[in-house]
Amino acid sequence: MSNLTLRLEKEDWDRVRALLEELGFKGLPRDCVVWYLTDGSNHATLYSSGTLLIQGKRAKEVKDLILSSLGTPEEVLIGCDESGKGDVFGPLVLCCAVIKPEYYRRVLSLNMKDCKRLSDEAVLKKASDFRSFGEYKCRLVEPKELNELYERKKNLNRILDELYVGLLEEFLKRYPEGRFSVDAYSSKSPFDGRVSFIHKGEEDLAVATASVLARAGFLRWLENRGLPKGSSKEAMALARRIYREDKERAKESLKLFFL
Structure with missing residues (x-):
C-alpha cells in the first residue's frame, strides 16, 4: 500500500473533500484530523497542518487527480524565512523562495511545511527536491560576519531587517506584481506595503518553502563541521x-553574543 502526501491550502479543503466524495469516498469519524474519507481500499486523511495523507493501491492516481483539480495563483509567490537564529553554533541563513504558477502544484506535491515540523532528513530531501526546479536565493551569514554585525548593531532583529531588505531587492524589481511574504521576527515591519510581514508565516506556502531551504543550508553547515x-x-x-x-x-563557529 502506497503512502503519499501533499499540501492543501485551506481554501481547497472543502473542494477536495467534495471531489473525493464524487469518486465514492465516504467520511468516517476520526480523532485529531480535519476529515477522513475512504472508499474501502483507499484512504485520505487531512490534518490541521494542511497535510493530506493518501493511502492505498490507487494513492498515486488519487493524488494526481487532486493536484490536477487545484487552481493555481495568477501571481508569483515569494516567501522568506531564516534559520539559525536560536542556535549557538553556526550561521544565520536567510532564504527567499519563488513559487511560479507553472510549478505551484509541484510544490504542493512536496508537502512543504514549517521546518520545525520535519525531521532533518525530510528537510534536506525537500530542499533538494525544490532546488531541482524552483527559483530561490539564500544569504548565509557566517558566524564571524554575524558577530561583527552584532558588535555594531547590538540587536539581531535590526540585523535581519538589513539582510532581508537586501535579499528582497532583486526580487522586488524582477516580480513587481508578485505577492511577497516574510515570516515576522519582530513587532515592527521594516518593509513597505509591498511586503507582508506575517506571524505564523509558515502557514504560507512560499514562506514554508523558504523555511525548509534555510534550515537545510544551516544543517549542512553544522554537519560539515x-x-x-x-x-x-x-x-x-x-x-x-x-x-x-x-x-x-x-x-568563526559560534554566536558570541549567546555567551
Whole structure:
C-alpha cells in the first residue's frame, strides 16, 4: 500500500473533500484530523497542518487527480524565512523562495511545511527536491560576519531587517506584481506595503518553502563541521570551552553574543 502526501491550502479543503466524495469516498469519524474519507481500499486523511495523507493501491492516481483539480495563483509567490537564529553554533541563513504558477502544484506535491515540523532528513530531501526546479536565493551569514554585525548593531532583529531588505531587492524589481511574504521576527515591519510581514508565516506556502531551504543550508553547515544544533546546556558548555581555548575559532563557529 502506497503512502503519499501533499499540501492543501485551506481554501481547497472543502473542494477536495467534495471531489473525493464524487469518486465514492465516504467520511468516517476520526480523532485529531480535519476529515477522513475512504472508499474501502483507499484512504485520505487531512490534518490541521494542511497535510493530506493518501493511502492505498490507487494513492498515486488519487493524488494526481487532486493536484490536477487545484487552481493555481495568477501571481508569483515569494516567501522568506531564516534559520539559525536560536542556535549557538553556526550561521544565520536567510532564504527567499519563488513559487511560479507553472510549478505551484509541484510544490504542493512536496508537502512543504514549517521546518520545525520535519525531521532533518525530510528537510534536506525537500530542499533538494525544490532546488531541482524552483527559483530561490539564500544569504548565509557566517558566524564571524554575524558577530561583527552584532558588535555594531547590538540587536539581531535590526540585523535581519538589513539582510532581508537586501535579499528582497532583486526580487522586488524582477516580480513587481508578485505577492511577497516574510515570516515576522519582530513587532515592527521594516518593509513597505509591498511586503507582508506575517506571524505564523509558515502557514504560507512560499514562506514554508523558504523555511525548509534555510534550515537545510544551516544543517549542512553544522554537519560539515561536526557541531551541534540548538542551545542546550551541552551545546552552551561546548561553546564556552571553545571560547576559552581558542577565541579565533569561537568567532568563526559560534554566536558570541549567546555567551
